[in-house]
Amino acid sequence: MIKVTNLHKSFGEVKAVQGISFEARDGEVTGLLGPNGAGKTTTLRMLYSLLPPDSGEIRIDDLDPTRDAMAIKDTIGVVPDNRGLYARMTARENIHYYGELHGMADQDIRKRIEEFVERLSMADFIDRRAGGFSQGQRVKVAIARAMVHDPQTVLMDEPSNGLDVMSTRELRKYILDLKSAGRSVVLSTHIMQEVTALCDRIVIIAAGKIAADGTAAELLQQSRCATIEDAFVKLIGTDEGLLA
Amino acid sequence: MRGISTVFRKEVRESLRDRRAVFNTLLLGPILFPVLFLGLAYFGVSLQEERAEKTLEVPVIGQEHAPNLVEFLQQQGMVVLPPPDDPEALVREQKAEVIIRIPDDFADHWREGTPAPVEVIADPSRRESGTALNRVRWILNGYNQLIGRLRLQLRGISSNLDSPIQIKDVDLSTPKSRALMVMIFLPYILMLTAFTGGLHQAMDSTAGEKERQSLEPLLINPVARWQIMSGKMLATNFFAFASLTLTLLSFKLFLPFMPIDQLGLDLHLSSQAVLKILLVIAPVTVLAAALLTLLAAYAKTYKEAQSYMGLVILIPIIPSMLFMVNPVKPETHMMWPPLFSQNLLIGEIVRGETIPALWLGLSFGGTLTLGLILAAIAATLYNRPKLIFTSS
Numbered sequence: 001m002i003k004v005t006n007l008h009k010s011f012g013e014v015k016a017v018q019g020i021s022f023e024a025r026d027g028e029v030t031g032l033l034g035p036n037g038a039g040k041t042t043t044l045r046m047l048y049s050l051l052p053p054d055s056g057e058i059r060i061d062d063l064d065p066t067r068d069a070m071a072i073k074d075t076i077g078v079v080p081d082n083r084g085l086y087a088r089m090t091a092r093e094n095i096h097y098y099g100e101l102h103g104m105a106d107q108d109i110r111k112r113i114e115e116f117v118e119r120l121s122m123a124d125f126i127d128r129r130a131g132g133f134s135q136g137q138r139v140k141v142a143i144a145r146a147m148v149h150d151p152q153t154v155l156m157d158e159p160s161n162g163l164d165v166m167s168t169r170e171l172r173k174y175i176l177d178l179k180s181a182g183r184s185v186v187l188s189t190h191i192m193q194e195v196t197a198l199c200d201r202i203v204i205i206a207a208g209k210i211a212a213d214g215t216a217a218e219l220l221q222q223s224r225c226a227t228i229e230d231a232f233v234k235l236i237g238t239d240e241g242l243l244a
Numbered sequence: 245m246r247g248i249s250t251v252f253r254k255e256v257r258e259s260l261r262d263r264r265a266v267f268n269t270l271l272l273g274p275i276l277f278p279v280l281f282l283g284l285a286y287f288g289v290s291l292q293e294e295r296a297e298k299t300l301e302v303p304v305i306g307q308e309h310a311p312n313l314v315e316f317l318q319q320q321g322m323v324v325l326p327p328p329d330d331p332e333a334l335v336r337e338q339k340a341e342v343i344i345r346i347p348d349d350f351a352d353h354w355r356e357g358t359p360a361p362v363e364v365i366a367d368p369s370r371r372e373s374g375t376a377l378n379r380v381r382w383i384l385n386g387y388n389q390l391i392g393r394l395r396l397q398l399r400g401i402s403s404n405l406d407s408p409i410q411i412k413d414v415d416l417s418t419p420k421s422r423a424l425m426v427m428i429f430l431p432y433i434l435m436l437t438a439f440t441g442g443l444h445q446a447m448d449s450t451a452g453e454k455e456r457q458s459l460e461p462l463l464i465n466p467v468a469r470w471q472i473m474s475g476k477m478l479a480t481n482f483f484a485f486a487s488l489t490l491t492l493l494s495f496k497l498f499l500p501f502m503p504i505d506q507l508g509l510d511l512h513l514s515s516q517a518v519l520k521i522l523l524v525i526a527p528v529t530v531l532a533a534a535l536l537t538l539l540a541a542y543a544k545t546y547k548e549a550q551s552y553m554g555l556v557i558l559i560p561i562i563p564s565m566l567f568m569v570n571p572v573k574p575e576t577h578m579m580w581p582p583l584f585s586q587n588l589l590i591g592e593i594v595r596g597e598t599i600p601a602l603w604l605g606l607s608f609g610g611t612l613t614l615g616l617i618l619a620a621i622a623a624t625l626y627n628r629p630k631l632i633f634t635s636s
Contacts, residue, residue, distance in 0.1 A: 050460065101251075
């Protein structure tokens with residue numbers, strides 16, 4: 001359960017986030033939808049305590065990322081925009097390293113990795129070095145290492161970027177599995193199909209502010225449009241999102 | 245602490261898989277430096293010997309003015325060559341190392357018993373002609389003394405009168421301390437290795453990780469950033485120390501092949517000396533690792549980090565250069581400054597001197613303190629939110 005109230009963040013002159021508030025409930029997938037540069041990544045970075053907010057409040061299961069950074073990092077799983085792997089290590093070693101950093105016991109890590117191999121179909125590359133991985137393989141490793149400690153809250157920054165159809169379907173299935181397991185999932189995206197296929201709630205962000213917030217049906221009603229895409233364009237007030 | 249050791253183990257393991265980096269840091273230096281060093285020494289010795297034993301071929305101008313002198317020169321093994329047309333040009337063009345000119349008035353002076361001039365034409369700034377020049381002077385001096393004494397004896401005066409004092413050299417330098425002159429490069433090479441050994445690791449694990457976008461996900465793990473930094477710094481330290489150990493061992497293995505007999509030197513590097521040197525230089529690897537990590541964390545890109553590294557390499561060279569130009573006697577107050585003290589101490593160890601425990605303590609403590617201060621600064625750099633941004 002995430003609760004964000006009136007979040008602000010500036011980088012010098014640039015006001016990246018100006019008063020964002022939303023909620024992400026357990027057992028739901030919340031989509032942060034917005035054009036490039038709208039402030040999605042900055043908002044997520046404040047959620048996983050990489051950046052301190054200038055003002056505003058964040059609570060993740062009643063923990064504050066600015067004060068309880070270590071405790072929060074234990075309960076969240078993050079697939080950030082930057083998802084570099086260690087090229088000279090195998091997929092298994094990449095995931096194992098993160099398990100160790102979470103202080104997990106060796107046998108627990110191994111068991112988790114076997115689960116991922118099964119669920120994310122990683123069998124044919126789990127023991128290969130990450131240097132030559134395809135985009136899809138890289139994302140799978142990034143997800144597995146982020147989820148190795150079985151977190152309650154999951155944050156994903158444009159997870160389906162650069163994935164082919166098969167990988168995207170696998171990813172969606174995995175996210176829906178997390179949802180039915182009662183996890184709170186937040187994902188940022190600018191892909192409309194993803195929003196309609198996955199999200200229970202949609203938070204539309206434009207120029208660092210909340211443009212709209214609600215279920216898909218609510219957004220359609222609010223904007224009197226037939227598709228989410230039209231609703232999105234109407235709600236953010238420009239068509240810049242479509243150029244991305 | 246768990247975080248530190250996890251990061252350390254991963255960094256070392258990953259780097260050991262980078263074959264090119266392993267070769268550069270762990271093998272290239274330890275093979276190249278001793279071979280280069282010993283090769284140069286060998287070359288120098290054999291060249292000097294060759295010059296000293298080579299028949300001395302000297303053109304002599306005006307041989308007709310002093311036939312006795314020319315005969316003496318030949319008796320001493322010198323091959324007297326016919327006079328050239330332009331002796332000065334010949335020396336300037338390095339076609340002859342030394343030329344002797346006996347001026348026209350030599351015979352007149354000789355008969356009158358006033359000092360007869362003999363000119364020795366050479367260019368002492370050409371170091372390679374030094375040996376030949378010394379040999380010519382030595383032979384001429386011999387003739388000078390011989391004739392001087394003969395003249396005194398002819399007049400019934402003891403030839404001892406001509407030598408009011410007798411100079412005797414009492415050489416207190418031991419073969420070991422003479423070895424120091426050859427080993428003057430050792431501290432220099434070791435200091436350099438302490439820095440270069442960890443260079444790749446520091447760059448790759450901080451600036452490189454930033455560039456490959458794996459730093460942000462790493463920092464999301466529940467491990468304090470100073471621990472992550474410390475793990476990386478220790479890995480840097482590990483490679484610097486490994487590189488040093490290998491360099492020293494390789495010196496130890498190569499030294500017996502030195503032209504020791506010709507130099508009259510004791511160039512033995514005992515296992516105990518190797519251990520002592522490693523102990524003395526260990527805090528330098530901490531200092532180097534901290535400085536390299538600090539710069540790599542400060543730089544926004546790999547390229548920027550690289551540009552700093554070029555300058556960092558100059559730091560360990562400064563004290564060594566200073567002592568090569570201006571050797572000083574080690575004293576207690578010199579044991580504080582990092583790098584300077586190690587230079588002096590390694591010199592003492594190679595000479596086989598015993599080192600006061602106080603010196604060791606001061607040197608170790610002073611350098612380690614500075615290293616830890618730099619590490620603390622690096623840790624604060626790691627705590628900056630903007631660490632992960634490669635631009636801005």
